[in-house]
Each structure stands twice: as structure tokens, then as C-alpha cells.
Amino acid sequence: MKPYQKVPIEECGEPMIAILPDLFAVVSPHPYQVLGAPYGEQSPYFLRQRVVTQLLAAQEALQQDYPGWRLQIFDAYRPVAVQQFMVDQTLADLARSQGLTVAALTPDQQQTLREQVYTFWAPPSLDPTMPPPHSTGAALDLTLVDGTGQVVDMGSPIDECSPRSYPDYFQISDRPLERQYHHHRQLLARVMIAAGFQRHPQEWWHFSWGDQLWAWLSQQSGTPVTSAHYGRYELIHGN
Structure with a gap:
């Protein structure tokens, strides 16, 4: 269990809405769909309604200082089945990078690689008290594009x-050059945090509003948040 998964969830029942490509830049085709992730009829480019509102505020703040720049959405809503697919994919990729296969891993190798995977990926849990952040519709992975449409390094x-x-x-x-990388990361964090988001401690690209991780990080910063607003989306809608 990760520390943030101890935060209680008081599901507010807010709907998911589409992330409109005319408002934000989006990565297309979606990278996980290209790999074969099992989205079925569900789209990764959806978020809870309030999260999209906060995201628009973040982009407006960005454009005040950097006219023409936009937030680029890499990934948003992620069913638990997709979370499992990507955890398995990442484990296989790490094993392959070391000249190994998952089937041939020793127990110690399996544990070491899984610990590395779970530094960056939430466990694909179906337990309603500890949903993966992306499965709530409250979390997204994103970066910046400049006024020419180029992805910022x-x-x-x-x-x-x-x-x-x-x-x-x-x-x-x-x-x-590396100082510039840091400046770009700080810029992304500044506009997102100003809009109420919290950033994942190990991922420069991951932000959330309203999930357990957001609530826990808010608590760590002294904000009196007692619970998460969003639980796993499928539990509400039966998708």
C-alpha cells in the first residue's frame, strides 16, 4: 500500500467529460492504444468535469506569460485493465533492457524490477478503497507545446x-541545457499547482486534482483536505 491510498474517498458522483482537442493539444494516436491497451469503447481523453475546468485555468495562466503555448495531454482516463496492461508492458520492457524475459526472471529479479515499476506506476488494484489515480478520472500526464506547436523538451x-x-x-x-529542462518542468508545475493540482513526487508529467494522491499531497503541504472527491470511475457507471 502506498501512503496516499490510506486517504478515505467520498465519491461526489461528478461526470466525466471529453478533453476537447480544440482547447488543448493531445498526443494522437494515443500511445497506449497503439500498444494494444484494452480500452474497449472507452476513451483515454476524458476527465472529471471539475478537473477539466482546473486544467483550462492552468492553460490560461500559461498563456499569460507564454502566448500561443498550450498544455499537451499525453494520457488521462485509464481503466484498471489498461493499468494492468501498462504495468505488465513496463515490466517486460525493463526485463528486455537487461537482456532478460519476464518468464525467465528469478524471484529476486522479479521483485527488483517490480519495485522499479511501482515507483512510477500505481498498482492495478480493483479494491474500491485504493483505485489507481488515472482510473478515477482525476489524474493526467501532460507536457507543454510552444507557439509553433513543437513539444517543449x-x-x-x-x-x-x-x-x-x-x-x-x-x-x-x-x-x-539541463538548466533549461528544469525551467520547463518548473513552468509546467507552476501553472498546474496554481490551478489547484498536485504533482506526483517521482514524475514531472503527472498531476491530479481530487483523487487520493492529490488529497494526501495537499495534506503534506498543510492544506486541510480530509478525503478524496473521486473514486474508481467504473464503480459508479458500471462500465
Whole structure:
């Protein structure tokens, strides 16, 4: 169990709405769908209604200082089946990077690699008291695009399972390019946090509003949040 999963959930029943591509930049085709993730008829480009409202506020703040820039959505809603698929995919990729296969891993190797996976991926739990953040419709992975439509370089790709993904990895670097990476990460965090989001401690790209992780991080910063607003989406709608 991760610390944030102890936060109680008081589901508010708020609906999911589409992330409109004319308002935000989106990665298309969706990277997990390309891999074969089992979304079925569900779309990854959905979030809870209040989360989309907060996201618009973040983009407006960004454009005040950087006209023409936009938030680019990499991933948002993620059914638990997709979470399981991506955890398995990431484990296989890590094993392959070491010249191994999942089937041939020793118990110690399996444990080591799974610990690495779960540093960046939430467990694909079906327990209603500890849903994966993305399965609530409250969490999203995103980056920035500039006024020309080019993706802003953050120094590491989304979903990289390495310390380079930690938000402050480049903070103490004296290399100008790496200092720029840190500046871009801080810019993303500044506009998102100003809009009420919280950032994942190990992922520069992951932000949420209203889920257990958001509530727990809010508590750590001294904000009197007692519960999460959103639980697992499928439980409400039977999807």
C-alpha cells in the first residue's frame, strides 16, 4: 500500500467529460492504444468535469506569460485493465533492457524490477478503497507545446522509468541545457499547482486534482483536505 491510498474517498458522483482537442493539444494516436491497451469503447481523453475546468485555468495562466503555448495531454482516463496492461508492458520492457524475459526472471529479479515499476506506476488494484489515480478520472500526464506547436523538451520522455523522471533531477546541474529542462518542468508545475493540482513526487508529467494522491499531497503541504472527491470511475457507471 502506498501512503496516499490510506486517504478515505467520498465519491461526489461528478461526470466525466471529453478533453476537447480544440482547447488543448493531445498526443494522437494515443500511445497506449497503439500498444494494444484494452480500452474497449472507452476513451483515454476524458476527465472529471471539475478537473477539466482546473486544467483550462492552468492553460490560461500559461498563456499569460507564454502566448500561443498550450498544455499537451499525453494520457488521462485509464481503466484498471489498461493499468494492468501498462504495468505488465513496463515490466517486460525493463526485463528486455537487461537482456532478460519476464518468464525467465528469478524471484529476486522479479521483485527488483517490480519495485522499479511501482515507483512510477500505481498498482492495478480493483479494491474500491485504493483505485489507481488515472482510473478515477482525476489524474493526467501532460507536457507543454510552444507557439509553433513543437513539444517543449523536458529532458526525459513521459513514462521513462529512471531517476531522470524525478521533477527536480536537473535542479543542481550547471549545464545550460539541463538548466533549461528544469525551467520547463518548473513552468509546467507552476501553472498546474496554481490551478489547484498536485504533482506526483517521482514524475514531472503527472498531476491530479481530487483523487487520493492529490488529497494526501495537499495534506503534506498543510492544506486541510480530509478525503478524496473521486473514486474508481467504473464503480459508479458500471462500465
